[in-house]
Amino acid sequence: MSYKFLSLPQLSDKRSELPNRGNLAKRNTALRKLVRVWHHSLTRKHLGGSNARGFANYHVHSLGWERIGYTFVIEPMNIVDTPNGRRARIVYANNITDRSYHVGTSNDSSLGICVAGDYRYDDLDAATIASMVDLHRALIQDNIGRNDKSHHEMPGYAWKVCCVFDYRKALSTSPHSPVIEADLPDTYTVQQGDTLWSLANNDDRFTVEDLMRWNNIENPRNLRVGQKLTFRPPTTSAPTTPPTRATVKWSGTVTSPGLNVRKGPSVNFPIVRALNNGDVVDVYEESNGWLNIGNGQWVSNVGGKYVTKRTNAGRRYLNLKPSINAWRVYPLNRAAVRGNEIGFLNPQKFGGLSYEILGNPMSNVYTIQTANFGRVNIFASNSTASTITNRPTY
Template sequence: MNFTKLPQLVDMRGKLKSKGTYSKRTKTITHRVWHHSLTKKHLAGSEAGSFADYHVNTLGWPGVGYTFIIEEPKNVINTPNGKRARIVYAHDIDRRTYHVGNSNQFSLGICVAGDYRYDTMDDATIASIADLHSALVKDNIGKNDTSHNEMPDYSWKACCVYDYRKLIKWQGSTTPVTPSPAPDTYTIQEGDTLWSIAHKDGTGGMQVEDLIKANPGIDPVKLQIGQKINFGNAKEVIVQPDNDTKEETESSNSGDATVRSIQKTLNSRYKAGLVVDGIKGTKTKSALIKALQTELNKQFNKKLVVDGKWGAKTKAAVVTVEKGAKGNLTWILQAALYTEGFEPGFLDSDFGTSTEKALKKFQEKKGLFDDGKAGKETFEELFAA
């Protein structure tokens, strides 16, 4: 086995809290399912031992629900390949642990400790994800990678919210996997969704949209086991134009430098197509609303139409962003505050004291309860026309 030779792997089978044992799988593993723990990574309890306690004591399961737990950032190991997050090997591969309900029999659970709605991932963790993935592929354990919420019946779940597809291909890995060409047709297996199929080994970056285009009339939520779908045409449309190389329309160094940087970020991260003129106007505001809608859809599985218009549905979908939050939602808040004339310090995606101060000032000015937390009312004041 390649995975057992990973220097950052710690064998903790039989050593974590348990109450009996999981039964043997009745099916071969076809899916490698990626999770996050939804526990903030810097806090106590964001590690395998605590997950085991919770799954056994509170949920009454026989043991921790995952086969592998990638821990960060507390347990970083210096390996000959560089710093790596510790990988806890919790159960024999052939044990059917609980993590994806009806799909447990053929699904391998891998959990990355952290709450990636807010946490950012460090390099040691990214490296361990890529290393573990490539070892599992070599060991022929599983054929598809999918996130928890791409499994049947779990589309509501905010798990995992990190971009596992990008991470498993991380090229700094000592043993990156080169994909083999995809076949022309594919037969639906148990547990498949268009998402899991698109991310099978060897499909080379095929997108769900490509599969839908290549299979007119297919109903993505009603796939039948044994049904054949077409890969052939999907393979032809996989080459997408790279928007990042598109030249920005920039009129020199006009306007406000911070607004220019906001516009550039909106263009590169959300393909906003803004003219980088440093002038805060309705187009920039609309692009910020689009960014917010995109993040709410991506991180919280909201089904918002990304139209850049503020409305009741977007308001209802808003989640509260408060001190300690890190990530794209915080950046959107900071950018919106800045364009309203309330400077949050650096637009660093990190909700600290200066963001809180700017937010409180804004709330006070607008007659809102100035609690320094950005919720539905605050975002409405920032974005409603």
């Protein structure tokens, strides 16, 4: 049978070329009854490895799956000029009749479509939306799937903020319905394809290290389907010493522009994001020239070339003078401009405030750690209201 989606000019059939360990089992659900499930990859769309091959490498060589978890991958980094205009490349990665791993217990009754990108920070561009619409229309014409859902709309994943982007709006199939952060379940049952990293990486409420500590997990690779996990620290009615967080061995400063952050200690793992020259990281573990910087993320530091240990002499502090009573702070993923602020600092109330500078993403913008807002950016130009020193002033 010839499918409409195979004739899309931006579609590239890579089923026989992507890394694999063999064949997947055939699905039992009829194609017309499938749910088309939309994912994002949690890897910034412009970075190397944020594509079908990168995801296949991770799923096959790191997770031990037979093949990549998605049937289709839309790649914003690869633009195709078509008779209908510019389109993001669509990679056909698995047979539509194969049961791949992407939504646990719903794998058999669903078809996984991944839009490469981390849409907590990235935006859907026109070429990507056009390919989403083209693929969606072709699948409908082919009678493949009865409806569409986001990853977080599937059974067992209501707590998960994925695919983040509004697929309904992009596909123009129903009114805008924003993704809302749902309450965490009391317990979570591990489903097929889950890893601690995939559970923690797009949720700010816990980290990989938290899950290991709260659930007494020594080796994250030993996660089992059906295993019960808690997403909260243990509680007790009796006073107790608070549990200690994973130990920070040392802190370092990034000395290389565009240092890639990966999902594991090897170039075979996909790139999650990139660090800037001057960014500060906490190091939890060292392994064969790689540094674990928390939440299951690693950076290369072969020969100590890319991250140097920080000393007190090398630290800088941003000092906010007490003449100001409201100083805007901004989330790390938004521009530091009026209207994007998430709160205000009040140096006047405390007789001045000093913060260690943890990063300098752009001119006059500094990353600091605050008690009320966590790690944020702050705009502080050279003025009489702030100073930068080697020791805290306040």
